[in-house]
Structures are given as structure tokens and as C-alpha cells.
Amino acid sequence: MTTRWFGAPVQRVEDDRLLRGHGRFTDDIGEGALECCFVRSPYAHARIRSIDTSAAREMPGVVAVYTAADLPFGGLDLPLLIPHPNLTHGRTQRCLASEIVRYAGEAVAFVVAADRYAAEDAAELVAVDYDPLPVVVTPEAGARADHLVHDDVPGNVAAEMLQEVGDVDAAMRSAPRRKQLRFRYERGAASPMEGRAVWARWSAAEHKLTVYDSTQSPTSIRGGLAVLFGLPESNVEVIAPDVGGGFGPKIMLFYPDELLVPFAAMQLGRPVKWTEDRQEHFTAVNQERGQVHEVEVGFDDSGRVLALSDDFVHDGGAYTPYGIILPIITAGQVPGPYRIPNYRVRFRDVYTNATPTSPYRGAGRPHACFVMERTLDFIASELGLDRAEVRRRNLIQADQFPYDVGVAWQDGNTVVYDSGDYPRLLERALEMLGPKPPGDHVGMGLGIYVEGTGVGPYEGAHVQVLVSGKVVAATGIPSQGQAHATVWAQVVADELGVDVKDVVVSSGDTRRFSWGVGTFASRGAVTAGNAMHVAARMVATKAKQIAAEQLEANPDDLELVGGRVRVKGSTDRGIPLAAVAVLSNPVRYAFGGGTEAATQFASKPRSGPPLHGGEEPGLEATGYYSPPGSTWASGCHAAYVRVDPRTFRLEILKYVVVHDCGRVINPLVLQGQIEGGVAQGIGGAFYERLAYDADGQLRNASFMEFLIPYATEIPPIEIDHFETPSPLNPLGVKGAGEAGVIPVGAVIASAIEEALGIPIAEMPLSPLKLFELSMLKR
């Protein structure tokens, strides 16, 4: 493949409308929609004695108030997305709770009114009589089963899974050194700047439901709504318009509003819109990261890990709508880039009276990385070895790929690394980091990670050359800022020999492409990117066949260059792609240059019917790509920090990233993904903490107290890339969306530990936490 656009720092094609204020986010869509407000449980666990909506219904402007009793699907458990044999006690919530609420923020009633102001006023008048029940809030309390979250789930254990590679007991017994360690990682929140929103319209005349949803998976929403409402899928359109950040929680489906808004629109015969406010986002949108790990490591005097045993509890929250993907990923990723000859991991996914958990950027990996990297730091400290040297002695080497870790992966296969060069990552990061700055209370942190990306099952793409010569391309998965419209235009432009500006990409709109999975798990570039490549190549092949007839040449001797199909290297034997598009359809009805250009070719007689057997009109194709397994990106982060020993203010003096995600489509976009990921990681490591109290109340459900970093907290980040192409897909790409965030907790902990000389075994940290830890040390 002659690459021209692939790999180039192409500036984004989607910027103009966003910069002018002409973006189209779900709440920007008006059309006189009715607006909604939820009544949510103020208790983390309670029995509902009664719900009285009469006063709310009488409020001026109120159109409808729904409780579970008012819904035809009120008694239906919401779907459990990814069942697993080990998930023996999966539980999902109902659209609106009518008997028991199990987390503060669980939806109880839904008010539809003329506008949001009226809906909020009415929601306050819905009288719910609760009988509070005892709660379990922390994963430890959940695992101890101080109280049960679900009466019929013994011990609060939704799932348990045990895996072992090698013989851990034997290796541990014979290991010269052993140590037990405990690590704790608290919940975090993705907090995209745009909360969730849904807008729906029912057209009775067309018998058609149209839904705008700030989701990461419109195709799945469409499939579910079609079944729920008994409509053919062709009568349901779901569009993820501009989405203001996703980071995982918007892949969760179905949230109650995703059923209630379309339902209300159908029932009321008017457009209905719900836009979440920030406070409810904090409790109503899924969170992630809460885990407690009990680790035993056996190692030798040189620092080599001989055996690792990890027994961890995963905080599932009140329900398991997303199955047990998160702890499975953690279990699979604890060994990371290291050779761990004997590895045993057991997890229990336990219920707690808190918001359910599902993937948040990193999805099980930051905690896994934290466990492994902290363990290696401990070994280094115990042996008096350099931390980098301990890592060198344990890293998988560049000639050991494919490398089978031997434990389960989220796609049902085992974890098999396809390619990489981990020692090179480490050495380059150390080189970039340079010597330690002078001064007291300065520490160095280091973390290496792998990231399974590009998980299946598949994505598809449709590519069409219009008779104008412009190209349209569509895929099912939406963008939440990842520049899909730019990077896929680059992939398509290369195959069709056109300018990247002549390719217009649509994503996340089932009207344009109705099959697909979603944007999550750093999978877009691998799955949809390769699908674009496949579809564009099919179009190129078809263009050559049509042109070959006209040019009386062999299709193999043709190439697509500069918007033309031409005999390779020839400047005069060619035909514009626009003309080929015209010729691809036996009917002519277009204006414009393509048609005119085609007329000189059109008179060639052709035997048989206008469309030969197997031929289809139009210069277009639909292609799919289904990965044979995950591709494994990797990276190394290193940092110097200074901590003020009195105020415990953190100053990040230098932060370097070396990253390998295979072949890079657009370095600008990649840089943005990494920089943003690191910033999110820094927030999660030191500033953001979900402060649940003993009653299960989130005490800091606002940006005033949940401290997302501003620019003043985020240092410049130095980034270097190298490419070990994935052998698993035609483009050789791996995912990059989550990479930036994964090792940050481990790196910051490592650096602060060295800076202050106090052991760090938990996340997140804060000045207060460091003060407490320093008091303990005394």
C-alpha cells in the first residue's frame, strides 16, 4: 500500500463546526421537546413503602409521571449485557424501582413536563415513603457480608473465579523470599464534560422511532429498543450525535432513561428529552476501580519473581449489568509485561450499596498495573536494587512474541500478547527522564504496562464514491472526540487515491450504518479502522474493474491516484473516479463533471444485460473486520515529583511517556489521546476521590468537591512513540484510547513513596491522605 495520509499529522476535519458553536450534542436538539426529571432514591438501601405521585401530576406544566406500575416493562429486569458462567448471581436493576432501592441515586419515578424547570418542581412533589435498610458500602464490607445487598445472593458474591498458571504453591514454598502485600484502589468517576442525554421522537405516520442518545453504542441501543417496543429494527433509528466525552460509562446500556424517554415519546406522541444534571451524573452513572488486592509474591535474591498469588475483591456496586468484564480484565492484566512463571489469581465480584460499576477508561487495568508495579517496587526496596533493574530482570523479551500469559481474556481467548518490545520502552523512558533534579523530597516513579486493545467481535464500514468524485464513508461506532472523521478519512483516502478532505465520514448513526458494536476498549482504530480499509479496498477493486473495461487494460495494471483510475505510472491513460462512479450505475441522472466525463466512455458496447451476474450498481462496498484476537499496546511512564513535606502539595517536575500502539494513523490525534489520558490518570491518582460515607451517601457529588484537575495541576508531558506493528490486522494498528491513564496511579505512588519515604499501597492519594500516612509512620 502506498501510504500518504496514513501516519500524517492531518488536522482534524471535525473542528470547524465545534469551534463555531455549531456542534450538535443531544441537548442541543430542540424541536419543542418535553423535558424530564427523575426522582431518585436518597437512600443507599431501603424498602419502598409507597409512592404518591398525585401532587406532582397536578402541577402546571406536568404532562406525565411514571412509576414502575405505569410501565409495560416495569417488572422487567434490565439486560445483563455480558453473561459469564462464573457470574452465578448476576442481578440487574429495573427501569424504575418499586420495592427496594439498592444505591443512592437509583431511579424511582420519572416526570415529564413542558420544560425542565417544571419537571424539577414536580419531581420534588413526588412523595416516596422509604424504610431504610442497613448498607454495605466498601468492598471489604461487601465481602464480609455485613449485610446483604440482594436477599438471595449469599455473601454478596456475584461471581468468583480462580485461575492458575504453573504451580504457585510449590514455587512459593521454594522461593528464597516471600512477602504478603495488600493494595487498595478506590472507585473513580469518568466525569465526561457532557453528562448523559436522550432525545426521542415517535412518528405515528411512519411508525418510526428516532432516538438521539449520548451513547457509545447506538447500534446496540437500537437493537434493544426494537425488541422492547416490538418494532422491526428498520423502524428504529438511533443516533449518537456529537458526544461530549465518553470514557466508558456511556457504553453501559440500558440506563433507565434510554427506555423511558423513547417510551414517553411514543406514548405521548411528542418529542421528549432528558438531559442529566451534574449532581445526578455523580450517582446515576456507573463508576469503576474499587478493588482490594491481597498479594503474595515469591522472589529470588536477584529480584526475579518466581510466583505471584493475588486474591482480590472487586466492588461491583448494587447490580452487575455489565457482567464481570472488569475483574476478568484485572486478573488477566496483573502480570503485565512481566514473565510470571507461576501465577494464581482469584477474584470475587461483590455487591455493595453503591452505584453499579462498569468500564471507565482503563477498565480494570490501572488497578492491575498498580498491584504489579507496587510489588516490583517493594522487591527493589527489599533487595536494595534499582527499581528499573528489577523490571529489566522480569520483562518479557522482544523475541518472546507471541507470548501466552495463560489466563482468560475478555474475548473468551487467553491473554496472548501479539507483539511489542518492552525492554526498549523502559530504556527509552529512562533516557528521556534523565538525571534526578536536585532537592529534598523528590522522588522517581516508574510504571510499565500492557493494554489489550481492539477487542472483537467486529465492526463494519460502508464506503461510496459519489458521482461528484467525493467519498462518503460510514461506520456504526460513534466518536466522543477521538477524531474518527479524520483518521478514517485518512485510511479511506489512501485506498482510493483521493484527498483526505474529499472523504466525509459518518459514525454512530444507524441510518447510515446499522451494524456494529461500540466505541470502547480502545477498539475503534483496530476494528472500524480496518473495516474502513477493507471496504475502501473493495471499492478500489470495483473501480479498477469498471475502469479496465473502458481503458481496455488489465485491472491489475491500474492504480488509483489523484482522484483518477489510471494505468500505473501513466499520465494520459486514465479516467476520473467521478466518471467511474457514474459508469457504475447503468442509469444516468446526475449533473456535474463526472457525468460529462463518463459520456466519452459510455458508448462502448457491452454484451448481455446492463448489470452482469453478480454486479451491483454504485461504486460502493460494505466491508467488515473481525479481529482474530486482541492486539496488545504497551508503554512506560516515568516521572519525578516533589512533595512539600508540610502541606503535601504535589509538584510533578517531569513526566515522560514512551508508547507503542503499532502503526500510528495520525500522530496529532494519538498525542491528544495520551496527553488526555495522563491528565485523567493524574486526577484519579491525587485529586479526585468519591467520598462515600458510612450510609452510602456520596458526600462530594459536585465539581466543587470532586476535584478534576485544571490546567494548573497538569504538567507538560513528554511523549515518544515507537511502532511494533500488530501482526493481527491489515493496518498493523493497536488501540490507544486508554493507554495514557493506565500506569499513572502506579507511577505517582512510586514517586511519592520515594519522595517522602512512606509506603504507599492505596489509591487515590491526596494531601490529607499523605498527612495521615506520615502520621502513621511516626
Next chain:
Amino acid sequence: MKVNGIEYPSPGASRRLLSDHLRHDLGLTGTHVGCEHGVCGCCTVLLDGAPVRSCLMLAVQAEGHDVMTIEGLAGDGQALHPVQQAFHECHGLQCGFCTPGFVMSVVGLLAQHPNPNVQEIDEGIAGNLCRCTGYASIRRAVKRAAELSPSPLRAEGRGEGGT
């Protein structure tokens, strides 16, 4: 109230937020609402030339004032405003939700500091949250915007970052 140079009639309900008035009454949906409690800065507009949170103001409080929203920076079909152009060139946006607020803050920042130094840039954008970019590209965009902005002060060779 004047919005982007156009005089509009009084907003209706006294409790209507300026952000809701702009978005839902006037159809200027480029001003976004990210937190509705004055922290994220997505709703930043210029009030008489200075950045304010439109979610912390009632629409009636803006009566008699000049409001400038993101839509007012560059007309349809016109070239982007230098700050918008700089965000584009420097990949200063990803999802684009916080972007209008950042752009308005930076317009306000450059009015005060036409040639801001590193600290002034950080402080100038430290009233706006971005969850996508990690701010690095936004810092680059601010520097670039200062270069692109026609500024008499800069032309006179004013040093880095005076106040």
C-alpha cells in the same frame, strides 16, 4: 439584552438562567452546560467583554448588557476567529464540548494579556475543565492564538506577559 450584537426582548421567567435563555430561548446552543454550578466553565460567555459563567447568572441580570457567545466570534462563511483558528491548528479540542467555554475564556485572557506567559496562560484557562486533552494542546493553542491575534500592543513590542 444584546447578544452577539443583536437586541433581544426580555427573557420571560425571572428564574431562567442565562445559559438556558441563550440555549433554549435564543437557540444559541454553542454555549454548553457541563455542571450548572460554576466550576467547569463550559458555559463561559463574555459579558461586556469579560468572561462570566452563564449558568451562575439569571438571564434578567444580563439585561442592559452586551453578551457575546461563541456564535458571535466568526459569522457563517467567515474565517475563524484567531482563537478558534489556533485551537484547530493545535488540536486543542477533542469532543468539543468544553471548547466554546475555553475559546471565550481565551478571548478574555488575550484581551487582558495579549502576549501571555506560561503562568498567565495556565491561570487564564484555570477556570475551565477539559476531560479530553489534558490541557497541553490548549496551552499550545493559547500561544498560537496570541501569535495570530492582531494586537497593537504586540506590534509595539511589549515584553512577555506584562499585566
